[in-house]
Amino acid sequence: MINTTRERLIGDRPVGPGRPVYVTAEIGLNHNGSVDTCLQLIDVAVAAGADAVKFQKRTPTVCTPRDQWDVERDTPWGRMTYIDYRHRIEFGADEYRAIDAYCAEQGIAWFASPWDVESVEFLNDFDVPAHKIASACLTDDELLRAVRASGRTAILSTGMSTPAQIRHAVEVLGSSNVILVHATSTYPAANDEVNLRMINTLMAAYPNVPIGYSGHERGLQTTVAAAALGACFIERHITLDRTMWGSDQAASLEPAGLSRLVRDVRVIEEALGDGVKHIYPGERAALRKLRRVAGVIAEAADQVA
Numbered sequence: 001m002i003n004t005t006r007e008r009l010i011g012d013r014p015v016g017p018g019r020p021v022y023v024t025a026e027i028g029l030n031h032n033g034s035v036d037t038c039l040q041l042i043d044v045a046v047a048a049g050a051d052a053v054k055f056q057k058r059t060p061t062v063c064t065p066r067d068q069w070d071v072e073r074d075t076p077w078g079r080m081t082y083i084d085y086r087h088r089i090e091f092g093a094d095e096y097r098a099i100d101a102y103c104a105e106q107g108i109a110w111f112a113s114p115w116d117v118e119s120v121e122f123l124n125d126f127d128v129p130a131h132k133i134a135s136a137c138l139t140d141d142e143l144l145r146a147v148r149a150s151g152r153t154a155i156l157s158t159g160m161s162t163p164a165q166i167r168h169a170v171e172v173l174g175s176s177n178v179i180l181v182h183a184t185s186t187y188p189a190a191n192d193e194v195n196l197r198m199i200n201t202l203m204a205a206y207p208n209v210p211i212g213y214s215g216h217e218r219g220l221q222t223t224v225a226a227a228a229l230g231a232c233f234i235e236r237h238i239t240l241d242r243t244m245w246g247s248d249q250a251a252s253l254e255p256a257g258l259s260r261l262v263r264d265v266r267v268i269e270e271a272l273g274d275g276v277k278h279i280y281p282g283e284r285a286a287l288r289k290l291r292r293v294a295g296v297i298a299e300a301a302d303q304v305a
Contacts, residue, residue: 005208008153008179011109011129013051015153015179016210016232021265024235025050025258026214028248032076033089039102041238042110048259049266052109054132054235055099057119060086076245093122100126113137120146128152132235133169135159135185144172154178155233157214159185163205175209179233182226183214188251194222199229216251220261227268234265 007016015022025045031038045053058064060083069083077088091099103110111128114120115137123131130153137143138161147154154173158166158181170178182198194217202211212233213226223236239252253261279287 006210008177008210009129010052010111010153010155010179013109013129015212017230019232021227021231021269022052022212022233023050023262023265024052024054024233026054026235026237028054028056028237029089030237030239030244030246030248030252031089031091032244032246033091035091035095035098037240038091038095038099040240042099042102042106042108044238044240044255044258046106046108048255049262050108050258052111052129053103054110055091055112056115056134057112057123058086058090058115059118060090062116062118096122096126114143114147117142117146120150124150124152130155130179133157133173135161135183138169139165141172144169148173148177151177155181155212157181157183158202159183159214170206170209175206179210179212180206181212181214181233181235182231184216187216187248189215189217191217191222196222196225196229199226199231203230218251220253220257220264223261224264224268227265228272236261 007014007019009015010022013022025048027038027041031041042053064083064086069081071082072079073082073085075085075088080088099110109129111130111132112123113132113134114123115134120131120143131147131150132155133144133147135157138156138158154177156169156173156178170180180202182202184193184195186193199211199213210232211230212235213223213231214235215223215226216237223234227234236258237248237252238258239249239254242249242252242254
């Protein structure tokens, strides 16, 4: 049964209970600043049957603490300052125009997590269907207000946040245009920290808000279980190879893993059914053969006729 009060749009796709699970493949920064790698990851998402790919958008001089700018670190491109590294991996307008055109050609949606107000405005210019708010940004009221002002669906991750902080963020964003996403902000997350029952807790606390799941664990089982618990939006990081350089690679799915995840989520959503007891046509032969009370056989047979 479709609960339209607990339904939001991502582009033209309704997301909520009774609708197909909206599966987002998070590329994030796993492209390591390479458009070619990024396009390969989009291909992976398309081949797996994901509904969207997602990125992270920052203005490096705003999002990088000033005392970290000149700290040097080793990178695949040699030793450089942290602010130079942040600029090196951040896509600008030219790269996003290429991404936008390629996603349109491949028939897959894309959006991003803006980490600052300038990035919200940047993404608005591409007419993205939604804004994802990273768990790290849940307490940034200025950012939340900018996302709300955009009029786009806000997908709010709740990692490393208290119930009071989540409630405040939903109030700032406005509950009528929010998808709330359970997450644990450990990369990768241990099974005993995934806490999937929080999906049910959020459903009870926010009865008119669709609830999703953003997974950072290894493996597929817990994410499939999230779909079985009723998560209507699911997000996992993807990579071409988990041994690639980058902090998110180890918690990401490789191409075969993403394909299996989408396959299993689709099986789960079909198998969940509508919660109404039926006698299915496929049961009719067993009913006639095995049911021992003749009157009950006739009554039940009439129900499936």
